[in-house]
Amino acid sequence: MRHILSILLENEAGALSRVVGLFSARGYNIDSLTVSTTEDPTLSRMTIVTHGSEDVIEQITKQLNKLIEVVKVIDLNESEHIEREMMLTKVRATGKDREEMKRMADIFRGRIIDVTEKTYTIELTGTSDKLNAFIEAIDRTVILETVRTGASGIGRGERVLKI
Amino acid sequence: MQISGAEIVVRCLQEEGVEFVFGYPGGAVLEIYDAIFRQDAFKHVLVRHEQAAVHAADAYSRSSDKVGVALVTSGPGATNAVTGIATAYMDSIPMVVLSGQVSTPAIGLDAFQEVDMVGITRPCVKHNFLVKDVAELADTIKKAFYIAKTGRPGPVVVDIPKDVTQALAEFRYPESVHIRSYVPVTRGHPGQIKKAVNLLLEAKRPYVYIGGGAVQGNASAEVTEFVRMLGVPCTNTLMGLGAYPGTDRQFLGMLGMHGTYEANMAMQYCDVLVAVGARFDDRVVSVPEHFLSQPKKIIHIDVDPSSIAKRVKVDVPIVGDVKHVLREMIDLLRHQGTAPNPQHLSDWWETIESWRKHDCLLYTPSDALIKPQYVVQKLYEITGGNAIVTSDVGQHQMWAAQYYRYNRPKQWLNSGGLGTMGFGLPAAIGAQLANPDAQVACITGEGSIQMNIQELSTAKQYHTPVKVVALNNLYLGMVRQWQEFFYGTRYSESYMDSLPDFVKIAEAYGHVGFKIEKPSDVEPVLREAFSPALKERLVFMDFRTDQSENVFPMVQNGKGLDQMDLPPHMHKVQGVPFENNRDYGNMC
Numbered sequence: 001m002r003h004i005l006s007i008l009l010e011n012e013a014g015a016l017s018r019v020v021g022l023f024s025a026r027g028y029n030i031d032s033l034t035v036s037t038t039e040d041p042t043l044s045r046m047t048i049v050t051h052g053s054e055d056v057i058e059q060i061t062k063q064l065n066k067l068i069e070v071v072k073v074i075d076l077n078e079s080e081h082i083e084r085e086m087m088l089t090k091v092r093a094t095g096k097d098r099e100e101m102k103r104m105a106d107i108f109r110g111r112i113i114d115v116t117e118k119t120y121t122i123e124l125t126g127t128s129d130k131l132n133a134f135i136e137a138i139d140r141t142v143i144l145e146t147v148r149t150g151a152s153g154i155g156r157g158e159r160v161l162k163i
Numbered sequence: 164m165q166i167s168g169a170e171i172v173v174r175c176l177q178e179e180g181v182e183f184v185f186g187y188p189g190g191a192v193l194e195i196y197d198a199i200f201r202q203d204a205f206k207h208v209l210v211r212h213e214q215a216a217v218h219a220a221d222a223y224s225r226s227s228d229k230v231g232v233a234l235v236t237s238g239p240g241a242t243n244a245v246t247g248i249a250t251a252y253m254d255s256i257p258m259v260v261l262s263g264q265v266s267t268p269a270i271g272l273d274a275f276q277e278v279d280m281v282g283i284t285r286p287c288v289k290h291n292f293l294v295k296d297v298a299e300l301a302d303t304i305k306k307a308f309y310i311a312k313t314g315r316p317g318p319v320v321v322d323i324p325k326d327v328t329q330a331l332a333e334f335r336y337p338e339s340v341h342i343r344s345y346v347p348v349t350r351g352h353p354g355q356i357k358k359a360v361n362l363l364l365e366a367k368r369p370y371v372y373i374g375g376g377a378v379q380g381n382a383s384a385e386v387t388e389f390v391r392m393l394g395v396p397c398t399n400t401l402m403g404l405g406a407y408p409g410t411d412r413q414f415l416g417m418l419g420m421h422g423t424y425e426a427n428m429a430m431q432y433c434d435v436l437v438a439v440g441a442r443f444d445d446r447v448v449s450v451p452e453h454f455l456s457q458p459k460k461i462i463h464i465d466v467d468p469s470s471i472a473k474r475v476k477v478d479v480p481i482v483g484d485v486k487h488v489l490r491e492m493i494d495l496l497r498h499q500g501t502a503p504n505p506q507h508l509s510d511w512w513e514t515i516e517s518w519r520k521h522d523c524l525l526y527t528p529s530d531a532l533i534k535p536q537y538v539v540q541k542l543y544e545i546t547g548g549n550a551i552v553t554s555d556v557g558q559h560q561m562w563a564a565q566y567y568r569y570n571r572p573k574q575w576l577n578s579g580g581l582g583t584m585g586f587g588l589p590a591a592i593g594a595q596l597a598n599p600d601a602q603v604a605c606i607t608g609e610g611s612i613q614m615n616i617q618e619l620s621t622a623k624q625y626h627t628p629v630k631v632v633a634l635n636n637l638y639l640g641m642v643r644q645w646q647e648f649f650y651g652t653r654y655s656e657s658y659m660d661s662l663p664d665f666v667k668i669a670e671a672y673g674h675v676g677f678k679i680e681k682p683s684d685v686e687p688v689l690r691e692a693f694s695p696a697l698k699e700r701l702v703f704m705d706f707r708t709d710q711s712e713n714v715f716p717m718v719q720n721g722k723g724l725d726q727m728d729l730p731p732h733m734h735k736v737q738g739v740p741f742e743n744n745r746d747y748g749n750m751c
C-alpha cells in the first residue's frame with residue numbers, strides 16, 4: 001500500500017544521504033522524495049512516498065527513527081492529510097492542439113506559465129493522482145517534457161509535526 | 164590558550180579516560196601522531212594492519228566496560244578499517260574510530276590517499292562525522308563517545324581532515340551532550356511489563372532466549388536472577404554466551420544453526436518465549452514461518468525498536484534497556500509473590516530432559532586422530548573455564564561455542580553478525596590489554612589465522628601472551644562441510660595447500676610454537692602452554708585435527724529448528740515424527 005512519510009531531520013550535510021542510503025541498503029521503495037528546509041533553518045522536512053506491506057512500513061519508520069539526525073517521523077496515512085505535488089509540462093501547442101491544450105489546462109486548473117509559438121509550459125498542482133490523470137487525459141505525443149516535484153504532505157486540522 | 168586540532172584530539176581522548184588507542188600512522192594523521200608522541204596519558208598500540216586495529220579496539224570494548232578507540236590514516240588506512248567497523252556494527256559494539264582525511268580544500272579533488280570515509284562507512288556505523296571546523300572538534304568527539312555507548316551501542320567514525328588537526332582553537336571539553344534528535348529509551352513501558360509478566364505466569368512451556376543485548380547491556384546478573392526465580396529453561400545465542408552461566412542446569416546450551424538439540428527443540432515447542440536483547444536472526448530461528456507454525460506468544464525486550472518485529476512478529480514488545488526492564492519484571496514478580504504453575508513447569512522440564520538425555524554434543528573419541536571438540540574440551544578444563552576466548556569464523560568457532568562453557572559475560576568474543584575471518588588474533592590482543600591478568604585463548608583455524616597472522620608481531624611488541632589454539636584440518640572446514648552436505652563433496656577451493664610451518668612462523672615472530680599431531684599430546688601441550696613457565700609468552704599451538712569432522716547439530720538453510728541434522732549417535736532420534744507431526748503431545 002502507498003504511504004506518505006513525513007520526516008523532520010537536522011539540516012546537516014549528509015543527512016539526506018543517510019535516509020536515501022537506508023532505503024537502498026534495506027531494499028525499500030522510494031516512489032518520490034522531496035526535501036527542503038523549514039521555517040527553522042536548522043531543520044529540514046522531507047516527504048517520502050513509499051509502498052510496502054504494513055510490516056515493511058513499520059520497519060521503515062523504525063529504521064528512519066534510528067538515524068541519529070532524524071528528529072521525528074510520522075506516517076501521514078495514519079490520519080487525515082493533504083498531499084500536493086507540482087508538475088511542469090511542456091507540450092507542443094500548434095494547430096488544433098493549441099486550443100485543446102489551453103482547454104485541458106483550464107479543466108485541470110493548471111496555469112500556462114510560458115508560451116512560445118509552438119509550445120506551452122503548463123504548471124499543475126494537486127495530488128499525484130490528479131497529475132497522473134492530466135497526463136492520461138492529454139495526447140501523449142504532444143508532451144515534450146515533464147518534471148514533477150514529488151508529493152509533499154501535511155496533516156489535516158491541528159495535527160502538526162514539530163519538535 | 165589555543166592548541167592545535169591534533170592536541171585537541173589527544174586531550175579529548177584523555178578526558179574520556181582512554182587507556183589504549185589502536186592504530187597505524189600515515190600522512191593525514193601525522194599531526195595527531197605528533198601530539199600522541201608528546202603525551203603519556205594513554206598508550207598507542209601499533210598494529211600491523213588497520214583491520215586489526217579496529218578488531219583489537221572492538222575486543223577491548225567487548226571484554227571491558229570501556230569504549231575501544233582506533234586511529235587510522237586516510238585512504239587505504241580508512242578502507243582497511245572498514246571490515247573491522249562493519250564487524251563491530253553487526254555485533255553492536257561501542258567503539259570510536261578516528262580517521263584522517265585529506266585537507267578540507269583538497270576534499271573532492273581526488274587527492275592522494277583521499278577516500279570518502281563518511282560515505283563508505285555510512286551503512287556500517289551507528290553514526291559518523293566529518294569535522295570541517297576545528298571549533299567543532301571537541302564537541303564532535305564527545306558526541307561520538309556518547310552515541311557509541313548509549314542506546315543500542317555501535318561504532319562511530321570521526322573523519323578529521325589534516326588542516327583541522329593543524330588549525331588552532333581553544334580547548335573546552337563539554338561535560339554533557341544533548342542531541343535533540345537522539346534520545347535512547349531506557350525504561351520499558353510499565354503496562355507492557357505487567358502484561359509480559361502475566362503472560363509468563365500463564366505459560367505451560369516458558370522459555371527465555373538471551374542474546375548479545377544482555378551482554379552489552381550488562382544485564383547478566385538480572386537475566387540470571389530472572390531465569391532462576393522463575394525456574395524456567397533458557398538458552399543463549401552465539402552472541403549471548405556467558406550472559407547466563409553455561410554450566411547451570413537451567414541452561415540448555417546455545418541455540419540456532421549449530422545449537423543443541425534441546426535448545427532448538429525448546430525454542431520450537433515453547434508456548435511463551437521471552438527474548439532478551441536478541442533479534443531472531445536467520446542463524447537463530449532459521450525460517451520464521453516454520454518457527455511460528457508451532458503457536459507461541461512472544462515477549463521481546465530490546466533497546467532498539469527496529470529489532471522488534473523485524474523478522475518475527477511479537478505479542479508483547481518492550482522497548483527499553485534490558486537491565487532496567489528485567490529488574491522491573493523481577494520486582495513485579497517478587498511483589499506479586501507469583502510463580503509459574505509448578506505442575507506445568509515440571510512437565511516441561513520432563514520433556515526437556517528427554518531431549519537433553521540424547522547428549523547431542525557427544526562425539527566419537529579417537530586414539531589416532533585429534534578430534535577438534537576434544538581440544539576445546541581440554542582447553543576448557545585446563546583453563547578452569549576462566550579464560551577469555553576469542554575465535555575466528557568457521558567450524559572451530561562453533562566448536563568453541565559448543566564445548567567451552569562460558570559462565571560469565573564478556574568472556575567469549577567472536578564476530579557473530581558479520582562472521583569476519585581474521586578477527587580472533589587481533590581481538591585476543593585487545594582483550595589481553597583490557598584484562599592483563601586474564602588467560603586469553605584464541606581458538607582459530609589455519610584459514611582464519613592467516614587472515615591477520617601479521618599481528619603476531621604486534622603481540623610480540625606489546626607482550627600480550629595470548630595462547631593461539633589453531634584447529635588445523637587443512638580445510639576451510641565450514642566451507643568443506645557445506646560442500647560435503649550440499650555440493651556433492653565437490654571441495655571447490657576449500658583445501659588449504661602449501662600451508663606454512665606455523666611453529667616456525669611463531670618462532671620467527673619471537674613466540675613459542677607447538678605442532679600437535681597425536682591425541683595423547685593434546686593435554687600435555689595445553690598444560691605446558693598455560694604453565695607458569697610460558698605465562699609471559701605467546702604460544703601458538705598447531706593442532707592437526709580430524710579432517711572429516713563436522714559440526715552437529717545443524718539446521719540447514721530453509722529447515723525448521725526441529726528439523727536438525729543430528730550427529731551419528733542420534734540418527735534413530737531423527738525417526739521421531741516431529742517433522743510431520745506438529746502435535747506437541749506426541750512429540751516425545
